Amino acid sequence: MNSLDVAAIKADFPIFQKMMRNDARLVYLDSGATSQKPVQVLDAERFFYTHHNAAAHRGSHLLAEEASTAYEGARTTVATFIGADSEEVIFTKSATESINLIAYSFSNTQVAPFALTIGDEILVSEMEHHANLIPWQQLAKRTGAVIRWFSVTADGRFDLSNIDQLINERTKIVAITHQSNVLGTIPPVALITSKAHAVGAIVILDACQSAPHFPMNVVELDVDFVAFSGHKMLGPTGIGVLWGRAALLAKMEPFLFGGSMIETVTMESATWAPAPRKFEAGVPNMAQAVGLAAAIDYLTNIGMAKIHQHETELTQYTLDTLQTIKGLNIFGPLETIDRGGVISFALEGIHPHDAGQVLDQYGVAVRTGHHCAWPLMRKYGVAGTTRASLYLYNDRSDIDALAEAITATQKYFKVS
């Protein structure tokens, strides 16, 4: 497999022409928060507005027809990308909305396997993003269910020692990350899913940090729901995806009500359109869906396996490079097995906010803070970490720039 032509890829992203503070070049290591956008995505969104803009699924004019075709075409692109059927792909505004949609639909649906009662269990992990924790806490409060979780081991893996207690006949939902946004950890999804299905639980995968970075097939994964966002995979903001098994979507009650999602309406009641329409109330984010499809085309043209290989090699290089810096401690796995390109670290004697501030002076953009994973920060006894997250447009020169800037930061605060 040939390696990526990072220079050619970078040339597709206009933002890399921008000069940062002190005329430094942009070293963008914050793709875990949001990715940058190639010109192909920006053009696709603009082209939709300049050529096809109208409300999809309404009106009988040419533009309405074109907008509908473009929007549904985007759905097909997403479905193909994850190995699903188009009718199983729901567009939302974000992955956060996708997960809330499931959680609210659970409390709106009074039949099995959705209806929860007192003592039922929802299983998450200690390394979940708040977006895959709080919706379940709230569902538990509404229904009397109980939250349980996989602990995190010192080396940043799921603690599986009590998996057979955690997954039991009371377990109704297992909602876990496909890759930690703090540690890069990829949990054993197949093992957890088979055990969860054996007790009849529904498995929900937060794929925000995985779908952009490696090939994903929902049939092979065998989970029941998958949520991810467009903006972390080169797409626009304001578009997210929820994939669900057709049989489950058919039984599941909607979460948002209004236009587009109905079959018939009287003054006193309404019935729902089939999935995915019943979960897409209101005029959808059409231009953003089209932009996401352009992003997926961009990624598949390069090849997800190739992107994954590039990021794995770069992750190894990052881990090796950072470990040579005295006073730097990495959180999470130190090898690239079942681990993605998200590297969190602490600098002795320097608060993450201060580190991020000095790195910024060198054009190095990282994330600092609790990464919307406060329970995990508590587990490690820190207020926050500094996080570098990689993508296809990064290469070794970015990691070298990071390392140099870290050393300069340590000098600035006189800790080295």
Next chain:
Amino acid sequence: MELDSLYQEVILDHYKHPLHKGLSDEKSIQVHHVNPSCGDEITLNLILKGDVVQDVTWDGVGCSISQASASIMSDLVHGKSVEQAFLALDAFSELMSSKGSIKGDDAILEDGVALAGVSKFPARVKCALLGWMAFKDAALQAREKEKK
């Protein structure tokens, strides 16, 4: 470097050797404030004698800006009337929202003027205000308590 306007020596000194850090056993009011965007936390104990700040102690975790600012604030308000402390607080708030347009009056703010550079970094203003807002909350609660 632009950075030096943010991290003045005075700030780094306070960060490394914070004043009044470590909570007193006695307190009339205790408050706990967090900065939800970064996870920084402060707990602050206040003892008022009449309308005079007799003692302020604090503890917490945070960046150099938040820790230095809490240190400077706690030293500044010691022995002042709540009225005087609130005047300093207003002056400090004004300085923080000035986007670098004012330098601050060192007769009122003492070491607090060293934080003037923070106002040019909008993301860090909340860090600088954390301790001050905790003090304000505690002083207002203490006054309420007096009234009852």
